[in-house]
Amino acid sequence: MEERNTRQKGMILDAVRGRCDHPTADDIYLELRARDPRISRGTVYRNLKRMAQTGEIGLVQTSPAERFDLRTDPHSHLRCCLCGRVWDAPVPYREEDDRMAEETTGFSVRGHSTVFEGVCADCRKAQEG
Amino acid sequence: MEERNTRQKGMILDAVRGRCDHPTADDIYLELRARDPRISRGTVYRNLKRMAQTGEIGLVQTSPAERFDLRTDPHSHLRCCLCGRVWDAPVPYREEDDRMAEETTGFSVRGHSTVFEGVCADCRKAQEG
DNA sequence: ATGGGTGCAAAGTGTTTGCAAGTAT
DNA sequence: ATACTTGCAAACACTTTGCACCCAT
Numbered sequence: 510m511e512e513r514n515t516r517q518k519g520m521i522l523d524a525v526r527g528r529c530d531h532p533t534a535d536d537i538y539l540e541l542r543a544r545d546p547r548i549s550r551g552t553v554y555r556n557l558k559r560m561a562q563t564g565e566i567g568l569v570q571t572s573p574a575e576r577f578d579l580r581t582d583p584h585s586h587l588r589c590c591l592c593g594r595v596w597d598a599p600v601p602y603r604e605e606d607d608r609m610a611e612e613t614t615g616f617s618v619r620g621h622s623t624v625f626e627g628v629c630a631d632c633r634k635a636q637e638g
Numbered sequence: 639m640e641e642r643n644t645r646q647k648g649m650i651l652d653a654v655r656g657r658c659d660h661p662t663a664d665d666i667y668l669e670l671r672a673r674d675p676r677i678s679r680g681t682v683y684r685n686l687k688r689m690a691q692t693g694e695i696g697l698v699q700t701s702p703a704e705r706f707d708l709r710t711d712p713h714s715h716l717r718c719c720l721c722g723r724v725w726d727a728p729v730p731y732r733e734e735d736d737r738m739a740e741e742t743t744g745f746s747v748r749g750h751s752t753v754f755e756g757v758c759a760d761c762r763k764a765q766e767g
Numbered sequence: 768a769t770g771g772g773t774g775c776a777a778a779g780t781g782t783t784t785g786c787a788a789g790t791a792t
Numbered sequence: 793a794t795a796c797t798t799g800c801a802a803a804c805a806c807t808t809t810g811c812a813c814c815c816a817t
Contacts, residue, residue, distance in 0.1 A: 513771060513816050534807080549774040554807060556772095570701055570753075573782090574806060587745055598739050607754065610727045615759030616716055623752040624699070625736065630744030642791050642796055664781080678799040683782060685797095702807090703781060 517548060521556045525566050526579045531586070531595040533574040569595060570622055583620055589629035591636075598625050646677060650685045654695050660705040660715070660724040698724060699751055712749055718758035720765075727754050 524537050532540075538553040557577055561568040567578030569586050576595055585598040600623070607618045628636070653666050661669075667682040686706055690697040696707030698715050705724055714727035729752070736747045757765070 511771080511817075515772060515816075517773070535805095547774075549776095551775075551808080552773055555809095558807090570699070572699055572704070575701070585739075585750075587739055587743060587747075589745070590748075596743065599742050600735050600738050606729050606752075609729050610714075610716055610754040611756075613728050614716060614725065615762075616718070616754070616756045617762060618716075618754050618756035619719075620756075621714075621752055621754040623735075623750055625739040625745070625747050625750040627740075627745045627747035627749075633744075633746060640792075640796080644791075644797060646798070662781090676799075678801095680783080680800075681798055684784095687782090 517552050518556055520545065520548070521553060522560065522565065525557070525560070525577050529579060531569055531571075531576040531578055533576050535574065537577070569624070571595060571624065585623040585625065587625045587627070587629075589632055590626055591628055591632040594629060596629075598623070600625070646681050647685055649674065649677070650682060651689065651694065654686070654689070654706050655708045658708060660698055660700075660707055662703040662705050664703065666706070698753070700724060700753065714752040714754065716754045716756070716758075718761055719755055720757055720761040723758065725758075727752070729754070 520541055521537060524540055525532070534554050534557050535550075537557065538548070538550050541548050541553065557566070560566045561577065564581055567581050569576040569578055571586075571588055571593075580597070583602045583604075585600045585602060587596045587598040588594070602623075607620060610616065610621070611618045649670050650666060653669055654661070663683050663686050664679075666686065667677070667679050670677050670682065686695070689695045690706065693710055696710050698705040698707055700715075700717055700722075709726070712731045712733075714729045714731060716725045716727040717723070731752070736749060739745060739747045739750070
């Protein structure tokens with residue numbers, strides 16, 4: 510009936526809040542397993558999913574694996590096609606677009622996600638010079 | 639050395655161009671299999687991926703399965719969280735945001751994808767009334 | 768003590784791939 | 793004839809889930 514505070518939940522939330530590189534669930538799992546070899550992948554996935562649903566942490570829909578975010582306010586992201594890393598994008602999030610999207614569609618819009626795709630500085634350097 | 643025109647490629651491209659509901663790879667596979675029981679899933683996935691890479695068709699990054707698009711110009715999408723269906727969004731695509739995203743990041747940005755999330759008219763009706 | 772949470776392993780999804788046979792050029 | 797493409801099935805990557813035991817309340 511009530512949500513319980515387990516050691517694992519605390520570790521998982523701390524891990525997400527401790528990094529600003531938009532880690533995948535497996536990134537978090539591997540980090541925690543190094544400290545506590547008993548923690549299970551299922552627990553990490555389960556809790557990250559719930560925390561994202563309740564809004565305790567942010568979620569970035571990326572491929573091939575989704576990523577988690579210490580930030581919980583809506584904002585855009587930048588993803589490198591080559592290395593797959595994700596950063597925050599210095600582009601404003603426009604709430605008015607959500608209203609525009611509702612206008613002629615009959616949708617009830619709860620928000621949008623914008624991901625810029627390109628090649629990051631490191632990968633450009635590595636590519637040629 | 640050269641790309642060959644096979645019967646399968648033609649069927650796949652026609653199938654994508656014949657529907658405006660942003661089908662998944664499996665949607666296309668099932669449609670084609672009904673007409674030609676020998677076509678293989680691998681062939682459909684392989685060709686859709688290549689056609690999206692070359693720009694012959696569009697790609698919509700959605701979860702859990704990516705979707706394909708007869709339109710090849712950049713534009714936003716609207717996705718229903720409940721039924722998963724995808725539509726075009728009546729919201730302009732802003733190319734100037736791509737330049738803004740490059741400004742302080744060192745990225746070479748090739749474009750962005752925006753997906754609005756919400757509940758479609760049908761699902762809202764089904765939900766309560 | 769109760770019932771939500773965990774660990775484990777198996778199952779699920781969506782997608783990719785190795786390879787022998789087929790076919791467009 | 794050549795080598796790109798297909799069909800098939802196995803492999804993959806990411807994620808979810810069933811279940812017995814555990815532990816926060």
